Amino acid sequence: MNSRRSLSLTIFAVLGIAIVVRSLPGNEKPKGPERWEADIRKFEQQDRETPPTKGGILFVGSSSIRFWKLGQHFPELQPLNRGFGGSEVADSVHFADRIVLPYEPRTIVMYAGDNDIAGGKTPEEVHHDFERFVGIVHENLPETKIVYIAIKPSIKRWKLVDRMRAANALICATCDENDRLEFVDIDTPMIGDDGEPRQELFIEDGLHLSEEGYRLWSKLVMPHLVDSTS
Numbered sequence: 165m166n167s168r169r170s171l172s173l174t175i176f177a178v179l180g181i182a183i184v185v186r187s188l189p190g191n192e193k194p195k196g197p198e199r200w201e202a203d204i205r206k207f208e209q210q211d212r213e214t215p216p217t218k219g220g221i222l223f224v225g226s227s228s229i230r231f232w233k234l235g236q237h238f239p240e241l242q243p244l245n246r247g248f249g250g251s252e253v254a255d256s257v258h259f260a261d262r263i264v265l266p267y268e269p270r271t272i273v274m275y276a277g278d279n280d281i282a283g284g285k286t287p288e289e290v291h292h293d294f295e296r297f298v299g300i301v302h303e304n305l306p307e308t309k310i311v312y313i314a315i316k317p318s319i320k321r322w323k324l325v326d327r328m329r330a331a332n333a334l335i336c337a338t339c340d341e342n343d344r345l346e347f348v349d350i351d352t353p354m355i356g357d358d359g360e361p362r363q364e365l366f367i368e369d370g371l372h373l374s375e376e377g378y379r380l381w382s383k384l385v386m387p388h389l390v391d392s393t394s
Contacts, residue, residue: 197258203248204259211266216244221389222269225276226251228316228373237382241389244269252280253293260300268305271389275313277331281324287331290315294335302344311346311388312339313381317354319361319370346388350381 221243223229229247246263248255253276256264264272274297280290294312301308312335315328332351339345354377356362365377373381 197255200248200251200255200259204262207246207248207263216267217242218268219270220244220267221271221273222246222264222267223273223275224256224264225253225274225313226279228275228278228313229273231372232378232381237378238386238389243273247275250279251276252283252285253277253290253297254280257293257297257300260297264301265304269308271309271311272301273311273313273385273389277315277328277335278318278321281315281327281331282321287327287334290331291334291338295338298338298342298345307344309344309346311348311385313348313385314351316373317351317361319363319366321371322361348384348388350384353380353384 221238221241223232223234223243224246226247227250229245230249232245232247234243234245244267253274256274256276277290277294280293281287285293298310301310314332314336317325317328321328329351332347332349336347336349339347354361354365365374365380366372367374
């Protein structure tokens with residue numbers, strides 16, 4: 165019994181130390197844009213190894229961009245993919261000087277806002293962050309066109325659709341006021357006859373796009389990139 169009690173005390177002691185270590189300030193994971201630092205450094209390493217051609221088409225934003233096989237869907241455009249993790253619009257704002265401005269893109273395609281709303285941001289906050297992104301880009305690259313893809317209506321986050329649509333409406337209104345901004349409505353085409361998201365457009369998690377979903381997005385986005393082929 166004494167040996168068992170000793171073993172139990174040892175286990176509790178080890179667990180207690182582990183909990184304390186995890187709770188120390190130096191072991192806390194960054195909660196802001198800094199949590200993507202490793203991803204951004206990988207992009208910078210790729211750029212050093214294979215410098216991208218400036219003046220092209222840049223896709224930036226969250227995982228819906230990251231998983232998009234751009235070379236397959238837009239082979240003639242040779243777009244650059246700089247989507248990362250579950251990022252928010254504010255993250256692209258934070259890292260714009262490292263993964264946007266250096267490429268001097270003539271067109272930027274952005275998808276972000278999905279994680280923002282899911283994380284508790286209001287439609288107004290998402291809209292504000294988008295305007296901040298636009299401001300940074302156009303201050304440095306005044307001729308660059310920004311194409312914003314509407315926040316998608318997904319199966320997993322269907323309960324948030326009203327807030328997402330409110331954010332879309334605000335961003336769409338901003339795009340309507342600026343010739344260098346374009347808004348891509350992917351909401352309507354992704355809704356089925358039953359008034360809910362089309363299941364075939366998503367993989368099993370009900371959040372990320374299936375190949376059919378990406379074919380639809382590519383078809384909708386392509387007209388906004390036509391003038392970028394020249």
